[in-house]
Amino acid sequence: MDLNADVGESFGRWTLGDDDTLLTVVTSANVACGFHAGDPPTVRRSCVTAAVHGVAIGAQVAYRDLAGFGRRFVDMEPGDLRDDVLYQLGALEAFARSAGGRVTYVKPHGALYHATRDDAGQAQAVVEAAAEFDPSLAVLGLPGSQLLAAAADAGLRGVTEAFADRRYTADGGLVPRSRPDAVITDPDAVAEQVTRMVTAGEVVADDGTVVPLRPESICVHGDSPGAVDLARRVRRALVDAGFPPTRFA
Template sequence: MPVIDLNADLGESFGRWTLGDDAALIEVISSANVACGFHAGDPSVLRRSCELAADAGVAIGAQVAYRDLAGFGRRFIDVAPGELRDDVLYQLGALEAFARVAGSRVGYLKPHGALYHAVVANEGQAEALVDAVRTYDPTLAVLGLPGSLLLKHAAAVGLRAVPEAFADRQYTADGGLLDRSRPGAVLTDPARIADQVRRLVSGEGVVADDGTVVAVAAESICVHGDTPGAVEIARTVRSRITASGGSIQAFTNPAA
C-alpha cells in the first residue's frame, strides 16, 4: 500500500489581506509549506501558521522565495547565487524561530513560484538553495520537481531529495508544469483533479497538455493553498489517495 505525503501552501496572508483558509486546510494535509515573508506572510501570520501546524501534528516546511511581495514570488529574479543563498538562510531562520516557539521545527525546504521553476534548470540558483540547506541544517529534506537540478544537487551532497507531484496543475509533455499564463494551467474541476491523483498514486502517469502520458514518480502530492476551492480540492485529493489504497503520512516522519 503506497504511503504518500499531502502538502499545501500556508501562511500566505499579509497584514489585513487574507489568502486561503489555513485553519481548514491544516486539518486535511500532512505537510505545510509555510511562506517565510519574502513572497507572502508577515511575522504574525508565520507564527499562527506554525501554531496551526504544530497543534495538528502537521510537518512544517519552509517555502522560500524571491524577495518579491508585490509579485507574490511569481516573477523570475536573476539573483546572484551568493545573495540567493543568504536570502534563503534568512528565511529559514525566521520560520525556524516561529516553529520552535510553537513546539515544532522546520523539517524541509521547498522553493516557491518562480524560484521553484528556476531551480529546475538554473545551475547557480539550484546550488545556492542546496548550499543554504546544507550549511544551515543537513538533516532538512528538499522538496521539488522530479528530475530538477535542485533535487540532483541535493542528493549529491547527501541531503534527502523528495520529488513531488501536483494535484491541481496541468503538466507538459516534458514533465514540467504549464505556465500559469496559459489557459488551463491551474486545474479546478474536482473530477479532473481526482483522476490526476488516481493516476499519480497508481503509477499510470499524468495526461499532459498535448494528450501524451507522462510518468511522474513522487513521494508527495501538492495542493496550492491559493487555488480557488483549495480546501475542497485537498479533501478530494485525500479521499482519492485513500480510495486508491494509499495512506497519507508526512515524508519527514521517520516511519514513512
Template sequence: MAVPVIDLNADLGESFGRWTLGDDAALIEVISSANIACGFHAGDPSTLRRSCELAAGAGVAIGAQVAYRDLAGFGRRFIDVAPDELRDDVLYQLGALDGFARAAGSRVTYLKPHGALYHAAVGNAGQAKAIVDAVRTYDPTLAVLGQPGSLLLKEAAAVGLRAVPEAFADRQYTADGGLLSRSRPGAVLTDQARIAEQVQRLMAGEGVIADDGSVVPVSAESICVHGDTPGAVEIAKTVRTVIAASGGSVQAFTNLPS
C-alpha cells in the same frame, strides 16, 4: 508503481496584514505537510507565527517555502539573483521560519522553493546550488522538496540531503514534465473530477496527461495542493479520498524512512 503511503502538502501562511489568502485553519486539518511562507513572497511575522502554531497543534510537518524577494509579484517573477546573495536570502528565510516553528514547539523539517524560484531551480544550476548550500549550511538533516528530475533535487542528493520528488494535484503538466505556465488557460486545475483523475493516475503509477494529450511519467513521494487555488480545501479533501480509495494513506514524508 503505486505508492501506498504518500505525503499531502499545501502552501500556508500567505496572508499579509489585513489581506487574507486561503483558509489555513481548514486546510491544516487535511494535509500532512505545510509549506509555510517565509515573508519574501507572502506572509508577515504574525501570520508566520500563527501558521506554525496551527501546524504544530495539528501535528503537521513544517516546511520553509522560500522565495525571491517579491511581495508585489507573489514570488512568481524570476529575479536573476547572484548565487551568493540567493544563498543568504534562503538562509535568512529558513532561520526566521524555524524560529517561529520552535516557539510553537515544533521545527522546520524541510524546504520547498516557491513560484519562480521553484521553476528556476529545475534547470538553473547556480540557483539550485544556492538553495542547497543554504540548506546544508543551516541544517543538513532538512529534506528538500521539488520537481522530479530537477537540478535542485540532484544537487541536494549529491551533497547528502534528502531529495523528495513531488507531484501536483491542481496543475496542468506539459509534455516535458514541467508545469503549464500560469499565463496559459487551463494551467490551474479546479474541476474536482479532473483532479481526482490526475491523483488516481499518480497513485497507480500511470503518469499524468500532459496538455498535448501525451502521458508523462511522474514519480512522487508527495502530492501538492496550492493553498491559493479556488476551492483548495475541497480539492485537498478530494485528494485524500482518492488516496484512500487507491489503498493508500497520507503521512508526512519526514516521518517516513528515506
C-alpha cells in the same frame, strides 16, 4: 503518500486561503517565510496550527518579491540567493520552535521553484543554504530537477513532488500560469489525475503525451479556489487508491 499545501500567505489586511482548516487535511505545510507573502503573525499562526495537528513544517522560500507574489524571476547571484534562503529558514525556524516544532524541509516557491528545475546555479544556492542551516533537512522539488540533483550531491534527502491541481507539459514541467488552463479546478478531474499519478506513476500532459511521474508528495495549492474542498477530495482519492496521507518528514 504525503499531501502538502502552501500556507501562511496572508499579509497584513490581505487574507489568502483558509489555512486553519487546510491544516486539518494535509500532512505537510509549506509555510511562506515573508519574501513572497506572509507576515510575522501569519507565520506564527501557521506554525502553531501545524504543530497542533502534527503537520510537518516546511520553509517555502522565495525570491524577494512581495508585489509579484514570488512569481517573477529574479536573476540573483548564487551567493546572494543562498543568503536570502538562509535568512528565510532562520525566520521560520524561530516561529516553528516557539510553536514546539521545527522546520523539517525546504521547498522553493513560484519563480524560484521553476528556476531550480533547470538552473544549476540557483538550485545549488538553495541547497547550500539548506545544508548550512540543517543537513537533516529534506528538499522538495520536481522529479529530474537540478534542485534534487544538487540535494543528492550534498547528501540531503530529495523528495519528488507532483501537483494535484496543475497541468503538465510534455517535458514534465508545469503549464505556465499565464495560460488559462494552467490550474485544474474540477475536483473530479483533480482526483482522477492524482489517482493516476500514484497508481500508474504517470500523468497526461497538455498535448496528450503520457509522462512518467513517481511522486512522494502531492501538492494542493492553498490559494486555489475551493482549496479546502479540493484538498479533501485529493485526500479521499489517495485513501481510496491505497495511499493514505502520511508526512514524509
